[in-house]
Each structure stands twice: as C-alpha cells, then as structure tokens.
Amino acid sequence: MFAEIFFIASSLIAVIASLAMLVSRSPVQSALWLILVMLCVAGLYVTLSAEFIAVVQVLVYAGAIMVLFLFVIMLLNLGAVPVADRIDVKKGVGFVLFTVILGQLVYVTSTTSESLSSAVIDHPESGTAIKIAEELFTRYVLPFEIIGILLLVATVGAVILAKRTFE
C-alpha cells in the first residue's frame, strides 16, 4: 500500500514538474524543474528495487548533467523570454504529433495489459551493485570499455567545440 502511494505521489510530481519545465519562461527555472523530475524518477527506481541505478540517477543526472546545464545557462547569462511564444503552424503540428504519440503509446500499453502479468514481480536481488557489477564486468565488459572511450572523445570534443571560433 505504501509503495502505491509513493508511486502515485512521485509520478504526479514528475508529470507536474515536467509540464512546469515546459511552460516556464526562464531557462534556470526549467533546469530546476527538470532536477525535480530527475529526483522523482530516482524515487520510482527505488520502488522498482533498482537502488544502484537510483543512486546513479541522482549523482549523474541531478548532480553532474544538470549542474552542467545550469553552468552554461549562467555562463551565457540567458534571461527569461519576455513574451509567450506565439501560436503558429509549427506549434499546431507539434500538438497533433504530441497527441498522436501519447495516444499510440497509451493504446499499446492498455491493449497489452492482459498479456502482461498484473503486477511487477519483485526481484530485490537484481538491483544491487553486486549483481550489476557481475554482469557489467563479465558479459558487458567490451561495451563498458567503449563507453569509456566515448566519454573521453566527448570531453575532448566539448573542449574543442567550446574553444573554437567560427568565422
């Protein structure tokens, strides 16, 4: 019972915060709302007993990535958008696309709900750092190394892109 209440509270806060991110005029406010979404998603991972991923979510997403976003917003000194964006054809197409994607996803979820079991089966063991590390350093050790190279390339590329001046 407690898990359900926690799930509903977290998901409601996540949806409201993401909508607030969408409508807030100032980029700093958007970033702060997105941090709230990230924290709620970390709470949802805890209800799925994926504790390691929940901790990684808070550390990497809410910690590192969002701090990077806030740093860039403040570096560029971006203020709030003075007036609301006007409604044009692009926004109409966007809203239609939003409705279609949401309807499609919810339709697929609702029609396949009978074939899926009614409840998430809990595997409390499979979310711990030990289980993940066992798989990560045996079966998935090559992708792990490739991710390391990717992060190095991204770091070097980010420095070069930000330093370079385009004429």
Place this chain on the structure above:
Amino acid sequence: MGIPLTWYLTLSAVLFSIGVMGVLFRSNLIVILMSIELMLNAVNITLIAFAQFMGDVSGQILVFFVISVAAAEAAIGLAIVIAIFRNKLTVDVNNIKLFRH
C-alpha cells in the same frame, strides 16, 4: 504489494510525450536539450520496469549505458550551444538559419 507494470509504462509514455512537446514547442536551444534528457529518462523508466519484471539485469546495464551516453550528449550539445552563442549571440532556434536561404 506490487505496482502493476502498466502504471510504469503509462507514466513513461506521458513523460516521453511531454519531452516531445518540449522539443517541438520551445525555441530555446537549452530547453530543447533538457527536453531530450526528459525523453531519455522516460525510456529509462520503461527499461528498468521491464528489467525488474523479467528478472534480468541486462536492462539495468542498458540504462547505465544510456546515462553515460546522455552525459556525453549533454557535454557536446552544450559545447555546440556555446559555439553558436559566441557566433550569433542568441540561442533561439528561430534566429539560427545556417542552412536557410
């Protein structure tokens, strides 16, 4: 005890659609990048829910990799935003018309 899998899938669908709407509606480059992060988060919820539903650790490892790639993507995307801002003095996508004649 036990939250139905469909709740997680529905929540993920809603968050993903809000992310799509953010990409299509906002004209600020940084808010568009943040909406992409929101969409990645929505997909991660689905992956974790299915991984726990099937008792397989591989889904969680895929989420681990998605988070790593998201970090790299955020770094590169923000570097591109800085480069565009130094050049154009704006981050509004309506004013960035490199390929438009």
